[in-house]
Amino acid sequence: MNKKLKKAFYHIAYWMFVIFVLSFAFRSSWGNNTLTFFFVSSLFLIVLGTFYFFNYRIVPKFYLTRRYARFAFYTFCTAIISLYFVLLVIVFAYVNISNYTYVMPNSTLFVLVGIVLYLLVFVGSFLSIMNQSLEKQKVIQQMLDEKEKMKKSFLEIMSNRKLTKIPYEDIIYIESSSNYIKVITTKNQIESKEKISTLATRLPEMFLRIHRSFIINTERLKEVSSDKVLVDDIHLNIGRSYKNEIKEVLNMMSN
Numbered sequence: 001m002n003k004k005l006k007k008a009f010y011h012i013a014y015w016m017f018v019i020f021v022l023s024f025a026f027r028s029s030w031g032n033n034t035l036t037f038f039f040v041s042s043l044f045l046i047v048l049g050t051f052y053f054f055n056y057r058i059v060p061k062f063y064l065t066r067r068y069a070r071f072a073f074y075t076f077c078t079a080i081i082s083l084y085f086v087l088l089v090i091v092f093a094y095v096n097i098s099n100y101t102y103v104m105p106n107s108t109l110f111v112l113v114g115i116v117l118y119l120l121v122f123v124g125s126f127l128s129i130m131n132q133s134l135e136k137q138k139v140i141q142q143m144l145d146e147k148e149k150m151k152k153s154f155l156e157i158m159s160n161r162k163l164t165k166i167p168y169e170d171i172i173y174i175e176s177s178s179n180y181i182k183v184i185t186t187k188n189q190i191e192s193k194e195k196i197s198t199l200a201t202r203l204p205e206m207f208l209r210i211h212r213s214f215i216i217n218t219e220r221l222k223e224v225s226s227d228k229v230l231v232d233d234i235h236l237n238i239g240r241s242y243k244n245e246i247k248e249v250l251n252m253m254s255n
Contacts, residue, residue, distance in 0.1 A: 042089045050082040064136060155203070157183065157192040164190055168206065172232050174199065174215040184234075210246055211239035224250060 058078065062071035154165045170185040176196035183190045200209050209215045216231045223230035224246075227238050238246060 039089070042092075043086060046082060046085045046089065050078060054078055064133070155183070157181075157190070157194060157199070159190050159192045164192075166190060168204065168217070169219070171207075171217050172220055172234065173217060173236060174207075176213045186232075208246065208249055210242050211237055212241075214239075218250075 054075065058071060058074050062068070062074060153169075154167045155171065156163060156165055158164070166183055166185060170187065172184045172186065174196065175182045175184065180191055180193045181196050181199060183192070196209075196213070196215065200207070200215055203215065206217060206219050207215050208218050210229060214236050216229060216236065220231050221229060222232070226243075228235050229238060
């Protein structure tokens with residue numbers, strides 16, 4: 001299951017849990033479990049639509065782009081429209097529950113359910129805005145880090161107690177062997193006592209780790225199969241735990 005499906009599944013499970021909790025909490029007040037469930041569900045659909053429209057349309061388009069005046073205006077319009085539909089649901093439910101139970105339910109309970117749902121939306125929206133802001137900052141930082149890496153057109157490593165500079169374009173792949181690494185280039189191979197995991201953080205995006213022991217230069221990549229890659233004229237194995245990541249990266253590179 002990919003990340004998007006997992007996220008969607010968790011969202012659905014969370015909101016279904018909210019519906020059942022609220023239905024259970026208010027069922028005794030209205031004397032009809034079924035009607036209570038339908039009321040909460042109907043109200044929930046409006047609140048949920050508001051939540052997703054606010055977080056996935058208004059926030060990215062206006063708040064994150066710092067167009068705060070438009071953000072405030074569209075937020076206000078969304079709130080008014082949402083509350084209008086909520087009012088319709090409350091009136092409809094009030095009439096129907098009264099007809100079925102022959103008891104006029106306490107109108108404050110309708111308002112209370114709406115307040116609880118919108119409170120959950122408010123908390124969820126706040127957390128969503130924070131998460132989107134952090135993700136944006138993370139992307140910006142990654143771009144800055146990548147730009148910093150690309151300022152240098154070569155890899156610097158210590159080899160035989162000397163600082164060696166290897167042009168990125170000359171590197172075919174990097175191999176980890178026990179307590180040292182080997183950088184295989186078009187001219188020779190250079191050894192260094194450095195961990196491959198540490199080295200990977202210093203390399204630009206043109207390099208891809210395909211195995212716990214291999215990092216390849218994707219600009220020299222010729223073929224990819226289910227378990228191997230061909231870099232220049234050298235076949236290297238793909239590690240099981242890296243297959244999905246490699247597939248995603250190569251798809252992004254091809255698009």
